[in-house]
Amino acid sequence: MNDITEKQRQRAVNDRITELKNALYRMDVAHTADGRSIEDVSLFVLEHTHINAKCRQGMLMGCESDD
Numbered sequence: 001m002n003d004i005t006e007k008q009r010q011r012a013v014n015d016r017i018t019e020l021k022n023a024l025y026r027m028d029v030a031h032t033a034d035g036r037s038i039e040d041v042s043l044f045v046l047e048h049t050h051i052n053a054k055c056r057q058g059m060l061m062g063c064e065s066d067d
Contacts, residue, residue, distance in 0.1 A: 013043055020046040029053045 024030070024038050024046070031037055032049050041049070 017043050017046060020050050024050060024053060027053050027057060 020043075021038055029038065029049065032041060032045055033052065036045075038046060038049065
């Protein structure tokens, strides 16, 4: 039973990694803030990079509406 649970968890992690990579590529982000490729980092770093990219995107949209 634990083996199945572990496989499900790993599948969920891999799915999330794929989702984040695709989202970052759609936002034209290929590297983290410290220059590493998004292909070579952990889920934690991908989540952090995605949050930062979304924040930058939001700030840019806010700046455009001020013009």
